[in-house]
Amino acid sequence: MLSERRLQVLRAIVQDYVGTEEPVGSKALTERHNLGVSPATVRNDMAALEDEGYIAQPHTSAGRIPTDKGYRLFVDKLAGVKPMTAPERRAIQNFLDGAVDLDDVVARTVRLLAQLTRQVAVVQYPSLTRSTVRHVELLSLAPARLMLVLITDTGRVEQRMVDCPAPFGETSLADLRARLNSRVAGRRFSDVPRLVEDLPEAFEADDRGTVSTVLSTLLETLVEENEERLMIGGTANLTRFGHDFPLTIRPVLEALEEHVVLLKLLGEAGDSGMTVRIGHENAYEGLNSTSVVSVGYGSGGEAVAKLGVVGPTRMDYPGTMGAVRAVARYVGQILAES
Amino acid sequence: MLSERRLQVLRAIVQDYVGTEEPVGSKALTERHNLGVSPATVRNDMAALEDEGYIAQPHTSAGRIPTDKGYRLFVDKLAGVKPMTAPERRAIQNFLDGAVDLDDVVARTVRLLAQLTRQVAVVQYPSLTRSTVRHVELLSLAPARLMLVLITDTGRVEQRMVDCPAPFGETSLADLRARLNSRVAGRRFSDVPRLVEDLPEAFEADDRGTVSTVLSTLLETLVEENEERLMIGGTANLTRFGHDFPLTIRPVLEALEEHVVLLKLLGEAGDSGMTVRIGHENAYEGLNSTSVVSVGYGSGGEAVAKLGVVGPTRMDYPGTMGAVRAVARYVGQILAES
DNA sequence: TCTGGCACTCGGAAGCGAAGAGTGCCAGGG
DNA sequence: CCCTGGCACTCTTCGCTTCCGAGTGCCAGA
Numbered sequence: 001m002l003s004e005r006r007l008q009v010l011r012a013i014v015q016d017y018v019g020t021e022e023p024v025g026s027k028a029l030t031e032r033h034n035l036g037v038s039p040a041t042v043r044n045d046m047a048a049l050e051d052e053g054y055i056a057q058p059h060t061s062a063g064r065i066p067t068d069k070g071y072r073l074f075v076d077k078l079a080g081v082k083p084m085t086a087p088e089r090r091a092i093q094n095f096l097d098g099a100v101d102l103d104d105v106v107a108r109t110v111r112l113l114a115q116l117t118r119q120v121a122v123v124q125y126p127s128l129t130r131s132t133v134r135h136v137e138l139l140s141l142a143p144a145r146l147m148l149v150l151i152t153d154t155g156r157v158e159q160r161m162v163d164c165p166a167p168f169g170e171t172s173l174a175d176l177r178a179r180l181n182s183r184v185a186g187r188r189f190s191d192v193p194r195l196v197e198d199l200p201e202a203f204e205a206d207d208r209g210t211v212s213t214v215l216s217t218l219l220e221t222l223v224e225e226n227e228e229r230l231m232i233g234g235t236a237n238l239t240r241f242g243h244d245f246p247l248t249i250r251p252v253l254e255a256l257e258e259h260v261v262l263l264k265l266l267g268e269a270g271d272s273g274m275t276v277r278i279g280h281e282n283a284y285e286g287l288n289s290t291s292v293v294s295v296g297y298g299s300g301g302e303a304v305a306k307l308g309v310v311g312p313t314r315m316d317y318p319g320t321m322g323a324v325r326a327v328a329r330y331v332g333q334i335l336a337e338s
Numbered sequence: 339m340l341s342e343r344r345l346q347v348l349r350a351i352v353q354d355y356v357g358t359e360e361p362v363g364s365k366a367l368t369e370r371h372n373l374g375v376s377p378a379t380v381r382n383d384m385a386a387l388e389d390e391g392y393i394a395q396p397h398t399s400a401g402r403i404p405t406d407k408g409y410r411l412f413v414d415k416l417a418g419v420k421p422m423t424a425p426e427r428r429a430i431q432n433f434l435d436g437a438v439d440l441d442d443v444v445a446r447t448v449r450l451l452a453q454l455t456r457q458v459a460v461v462q463y464p465s466l467t468r469s470t471v472r473h474v475e476l477l478s479l480a481p482a483r484l485m486l487v488l489i490t491d492t493g494r495v496e497q498r499m500v501d502c503p504a505p506f507g508e509t510s511l512a513d514l515r516a517r518l519n520s521r522v523a524g525r526r527f528s529d530v531p532r533l534v535e536d537l538p539e540a541f542e543a544d545d546r547g548t549v550s551t552v553l554s555t556l557l558e559t560l561v562e563e564n565e566e567r568l569m570i571g572g573t574a575n576l577t578r579f580g581h582d583f584p585l586t587i588r589p590v591l592e593a594l595e596e597h598v599v600l601l602k603l604l605g606e607a608g609d610s611g612m613t614v615r616i617g618h619e620n621a622y623e624g625l626n627s628t629s630v631v632s633v634g635y636g637s638g639g640e641a642v643a644k645l646g647v648v649g650p651t652r653m654d655y656p657g658t659m660g661a662v663r664a665v666a667r668y669v670g671q672i673l674a675e676s
Numbered sequence: 677t678c679t680g681g682c683a684c685t686c687g688g689a690a691g692c693g694a695a696g697a698g699t700g701c702c703a704g705g706g
Numbered sequence: 707c708c709c710t711g712g713c714a715c716t717c718t719t720c721g722c723t724t725c726c727g728a729g730t731g732c733c734a735g736a
Binding site (some may be wrong): 023027047062 | 697698699700
Binding site for chain 4 (some may be wrong): 037038039040041044059060061062
């Protein structure tokens with residue numbers, strides 16, 4: 001077990017390194033933090049920390065930098081979450097309050113997160129998995145062509161064209177619309193298949209084909225839309241990454257374009273509370289030199305989606321975590337209101 | 339006026355520089371292109387081209403690189419558009435054919451363009467400006483709460499919540515829905531305001547407030563959605579930009595996040611035919627070291643939106659233009675079909 | 677008008693040495 | 707037993723010089 005002072009030394013190293021982006025040596029440490037001991041003592045502590053794998057030196061006779069393991073310890077034990085100041089909180093709220101629809105909420109959230117953290121922001125659209133159906137609408141566009149519109153309680157709207165096997169009269173359409181809604185409105189997506197199973201039986205033989213087609217399109221939509229979407233922003237902040245650009249930044253940009261990868265990443269993060277994945281803890285190779293801070297957000301008590309930021313492992317964890325948490329909280333509020 | 343051979347020299351310089359990314363000298367030129375003259379002659383030509391401002395040397399005693407003006411001449415006079423090969427065309431079509439909805443079409447188009455050109459792709463969503471209304475739907479969510487859904491002929495669906503000043507009965511709702519659709523279905527966005535102007539008068543006094551609210555929300559939606567959206571992709575290709583990263587890439591990433599800037603850029607491009615903006619021809623400062631190749635695409639004869647790529651001024655113009663044109667053509671087809 | 681030759685310029689690579697930061701280790705003191 | 711000051715050692719970094727070569731401009735001759 002590491003002594004209290006060694007932990008403090010580690011904390012100081014992380015803080016300094018995050019600030020200066022340069023390996024930190026024993027002398028600088030004692031000067032900038034009053035640890036109450038001499039550089040020599042700190043050197044011994046540092047040697048111990050290095051043995052344990054918390055820090056490393058890029059070259060002999062250079063200062064130390066934290067390893068992923070060091071950051072991990074820092075995040076778990078040494079760093080708190082830095083709360084937003086009151087003005088910051090007000091700014092967040094004001095900015096998000098101006099949103100006009102769901103897309104806008106997400107877009108604003110991305111911008112906000114990117115600006116607050118000066119890193120790349122990733123916001124997942126509210127998930128439909130736990131969503132409920134608010135309304136299903138059917139519109140007749142042509143005698144044998146319908147449009148199916150699905151409205152969810154999170155404000156999302158999805159539409160699909162349906163080509164009917166046979167013409168479908170207005171009366172039948174109204175009937176189907178009414179029956180469909182009475183069965184699924186307010187119900188969870190996952191319950192829908194069961195609830196509409198026997199619906200075709202209620203219709204005339206002529207219409208059954210169309211009803212079945214509509215239903216299968218609806219089910220498809222429910223499934224497909226579970227493939228969640230996300231929005232990213234603040235990629236320009238990647239340029240603050242380091243001096244060894246091309247090699248570092250490229251895989252990150254590639255990862256950011258692979259929404260599937262990001263969704264998986266967010267999905268793997270714990271469902272409650274904030275998750276911080278540091279460097280190699282990220283399964284995806286391209287993100288091995290980045291840390292991902294993510295948290296769920298939701299309209300009610302439940303988290304309906306995740307948001308977070310991607311930045312260099314050398315990031316201001318307390319500040320970032322504070323911003324991420326605050327933004328998630330306010331987005332949740334906004335969603336609950338609308 | 340430049341002699342034929344000097345133009346050939348310029349063409350050769352552009353081609354070589356695009357290929358090698360290094361300033362090209364007189365000797366290398368004569369070796370790689372059989373111009374039929376000696377290096378000394380080429381040197382004279384190069385001096386002339388430099389006097390005219392078509393090429394420049396980064397330092398004394400280095401080869402020449404084309405200037406923006408040089409690229410301009412190259413694009414206007416010296417380069418054709420390289421057509422896609424048959425297999426490439428098939429690949430494009432196959433890839434785009436798999437799209438399930440409008441978002442997917444746009445997303446696939448972006449991916450495709452980015453891959454084909456190995457540059458950053460920008461695709462504008464089909465514009466609503468010239469769109470027509472396919473259907474307006476009103477749904478009652480609560481006694482005094484409606485949802486307005488607008489469906490356009492380009493397959494786009496927009497929704498808005500409407501808080502009514504007074505409860506609005508189902509009968510009135512059906513009435514409004516019917517009247518609204520009979521007036522605006524099939525009409526252009528720009529005609530809608532005029533067409534619904536006197537609609538409140540057809541309703542009972544109690545309902546007029548609600549009707550007005552619905553109408554103004556509808557008009558708002560029409561206007562707001564004219565603020566067009568776009569999708570970008572292939573940003574990882576920026577890493578192939580040059581060796582002087584941080585300074586070059588940062589403003590480009592920033593520009594790419596400013597969708598407003600990009601929309602303006604695309605908007606300024608000519609409405610028909612392909613537009614190539616080279617370096618400083620781009621009004622936006624951050625894009626001064628990039629070229630933008632854009633073209634309109636549309637479902638019918640009319641262009642409904644633009645798409646294009648952003649890349650270094652040192653790009654393969656013929657190839658890029660070929661890819662952009664081909665993709666635009668196929669996207670147009672896809673839109674026309676759906 | 678083109679060509680070969682030639683002197684010149686200048687950037688980039690390579691080599692070298694001094695400076696400085698940082699370390700590890702050790703002996704001495706509280 | 708832990709901390710401290712001192713000291714020798716190691717490497718990186720930086721600036722300097724040198725050298726090489728690519729590429730140029732110019733000129734005289736075909």
